[in-house]
Each structure stands twice: as C-alpha cells, then as structure tokens.
Amino acid sequence: MYEQFYGLKEKPFSLTPDTEYFFRYRGHQEALNVLLVALRNGEGFIHVSGEVGTGKTLLCRQLLKLLQDDCAIAYLPNPLLTPLELYQAINHDLQLDLPEDASLQQLCQGIFAELVRLRKMKRPLVVLIDEAQAMPHRSLEALRLLSNLETEKEKLLHIFFFAQPEFEQRLAEENLRQLRQRITFSYTLTTLHAGELSxxxxxxxxxxxxxxESLFTSAAVRLLHRASSGVPRVVNLLAHKAMLAGYGKGVRKIDRKLIVMAIKDTSGLSSTPGRTLKPYFREINMVMIVVIATLLVWGVLL
Known part of the structure; x- marks a missing residue:
C-alpha cells in the first residue's frame, strides 16, 4: 500500500521470518556463534531460548541457510509430533526410501544407516526443532533415544532446540533429567539495544x-525502542503501522507522533505512550522546581 510512496519494492517490516532481512545484531550474532562452535565441537544437543518475538524462527532459518551446503538437515517447524511422526518427518527430510507403514524400529534403523553413510561423507546430520517448548514428552524422549546412535568417539546426530523460556522449566522436570544433562551448549536471545535499533x-x-536518508527521526526511534522493549516483532509491527499512518497523512518522515499513533492502535500497548511520556513530564517538573526554587532564593536574598 505505502511501498511506492516511500520508494520501496516491498514492505520492510513484515512479521514473516525472511532470512533476506536477517540483521546481525549482538543477540543474533552471538547465538549464531554459539551454535556454530557447538556444532564444530561435535556437541549433541544445543538449546536457544528467547521470549516471544525475539526472532527464534528467523535465527533457525538463517542457521539452516548457512549449514545446508555442508550438513544434512532435518527441519521441524511443527513440534507437535508423536514419536512415530517425528521419525517419519526426519526420514522425509532425509529423503529415505522407506515404506509409508514402516514401524518406529524400521524408521530408526533407516536413520542410523543414513547417519553412517553421512559420516563417511563427513556431512553431519543436524535436526532443527522450532517451538520446541510445545513438543510432547514422549517425542522429546524419542529424540534422546535417537541421539544414542553414535560411535565410541563422536556424535552422529546434532539436535538444535529453539524454544520459549517455558522449555527451560520443562527441562527442569525430573522425568527429563536425562535430556537436560545432554544439553551442553545453550544461549538466551537478547532484545535489540537502544543503540542497535536505528x-x-x-x-x-x-x-x-x-x-x-534515514526515514525515522531520532525521537521516533527512541520512543519505538521504549514501546517495544527492543523486541524485533513488536518493532516491526509498530514501524509498519507508523508507515501506514505516515502514508495516510502524506508524511515522508516517520516522526514521534506517528509512533504514538501506532502504539495507540496496537493491542496491549495502548497504555505505553502514557508510561513512556512520564519521564519527560518528570524532567519538566524537575526543571520547574529548580527554576521556582532559584527564584525564591533570589527573592530572599534581595
């Protein structure tokens, strides 16, 4: 709608995780470094956690993009799978020729045979699991058992969990202690810092x-960061709405007023402008107090 008005070929703040827009801010870059180092060291289980909207899916897809030339990849965007469906999904991504009615044991044997073949080719198998906090307990246990397919000296299978913080609470449960003990590398995603947002x-x-030139004014960026707490998904949502509002008003620059409009239009953030504006009022009040106190002092001296 506003693309032509702002000289764009497409919407820049879509909520769809598109790796073309991957931005290596500190949190995502550090997470990528941890994942790649863990894989290079041959670790079996790696865990990345982050709050809703911090870009876990985008990070997962970016990692897939980076690894696809050197690794065999099984990508599981939907974790709500039974153990049988889990093994079927991995077999499907590996393009293994097994009958549709293959049993859990047959699927496991097929995966192990493929792991041996991949090892000879020096291509590790990496399983990427998005939204892992929703994976059923029996399927998590099936993953742990699948990881037993290893040689005496090295892991043949590498499993990366991308999950919300609730996953850590699940791992703390007694019945998942064996899986918890196998996760040797983990990282918690941070949000965008104020200096990174622009x-x-x-x-x-x-x-x-x-x-x-820069489309967003510095005042707009500051308010946008406060309102979003640096969460990329919320930043995208507010920036998109502000640009819509700017287009509607025929404004070429996204200023603070447009960000306030976007905040008011966003469910769950409607009270944010009041909270974010309070510091300004406090600063003004402090200035007024100082001025009045100074005048009173001068009045006394005079």
Whole structure:
C-alpha cells in the first residue's frame, strides 16, 4: 500500500521470518556463534531460548541457510509430533526410501544407516526443532533415544532446540533429567539495544529498496525502542503501522507522533505512550522546581 510512496519494492517490516532481512545484531550474532562452535565441537544437543518475538524462527532459518551446503538437515517447524511422526518427518527430510507403514524400529534403523553413510561423507546430520517448548514428552524422549546412535568417539546426530523460556522449566522436570544433562551448549536471545535499533530499521528499509536518508527521526526511534522493549516483532509491527499512518497523512518522515499513533492502535500497548511520556513530564517538573526554587532564593536574598 505505502511501498511506492516511500520508494520501496516491498514492505520492510513484515512479521514473516525472511532470512533476506536477517540483521546481525549482538543477540543474533552471538547465538549464531554459539551454535556454530557447538556444532564444530561435535556437541549433541544445543538449546536457544528467547521470549516471544525475539526472532527464534528467523535465527533457525538463517542457521539452516548457512549449514545446508555442508550438513544434512532435518527441519521441524511443527513440534507437535508423536514419536512415530517425528521419525517419519526426519526420514522425509532425509529423503529415505522407506515404506509409508514402516514401524518406529524400521524408521530408526533407516536413520542410523543414513547417519553412517553421512559420516563417511563427513556431512553431519543436524535436526532443527522450532517451538520446541510445545513438543510432547514422549517425542522429546524419542529424540534422546535417537541421539544414542553414535560411535565410541563422536556424535552422529546434532539436535538444535529453539524454544520459549517455558522449555527451560520443562527441562527442569525430573522425568527429563536425562535430556537436560545432554544439553551442553545453550544461549538466551537478547532484545535489540537502544543503540542497535536505528541500524536495524535502516537495514530492513535498505533491503526493501529504500535509498533515501534515514526515514525515522531520532525521537521516533527512541520512543519505538521504549514501546517495544527492543523486541524485533513488536518493532516491526509498530514501524509498519507508523508507515501506514505516515502514508495516510502524506508524511515522508516517520516522526514521534506517528509512533504514538501506532502504539495507540496496537493491542496491549495502548497504555505505553502514557508510561513512556512520564519521564519527560518528570524532567519538566524537575526543571520547574529548580527554576521556582532559584527564584525564591533570589527573592530572599534581595
């Protein structure tokens, strides 16, 4: 709708996790480093956690993109699988020729045979599991048992969990202690820092084809960070709404007023402007108090 008005080829702040827009801010870059180092060290289980909207799915897809030339990949975006469906999904991604009615044992044997073949080719098998906090207990246990397919000296299978913080609570349960003990590397995603937000916005705009000067004013960026707490998904949502509002008003620059409009239009954030504006009022009040006190003092001296 507003793409042509702002000189864009597509919407820059879509909520769809598109790796073309992957921005290597500190949190995502550190997470990638941890994942790649863990894989290089031959670790079996790796866990990345993050709050809703911090970009776990985007990070997962970016990792898939980076590894696909050197590793065999099984990507499981839907974790709500029974043990049988889990093994079937892995077999499907590996393109193994097994009958549709193969048993759990047959599927396991097929995966093990493929692991041996891949080892000879020096191509590790990496299983990427998104939204792992929703995976049933029996399926998590099936994954742990699958990881037993290893040689005396090395892991043949590497499993990466991408999950919300609730997953850590599940791992703390007694019946998952064996799986918990096998997770040797973990990382918790951080949000965008205030100093990173402007670069994040400019990066997405440039990928979308924007060629002008910075579209968002510094005041808009500051308020956007406070309102979103640096959560990328909320940033995208508010930035998109602000650009819609700017287009509707025929405004070429996204200023603070447009961000306030976007906040008010967003469920769960409607009270944010009041909270974020309070510091300004406090600063003004403090200035007024100082001025009044100074005048009173001068009045006494005079």
């Amino acid at each position: 670069a994040y916005l400019n990066h997405r705009l440039q990928v979308a084809g924007f060629e002008g």
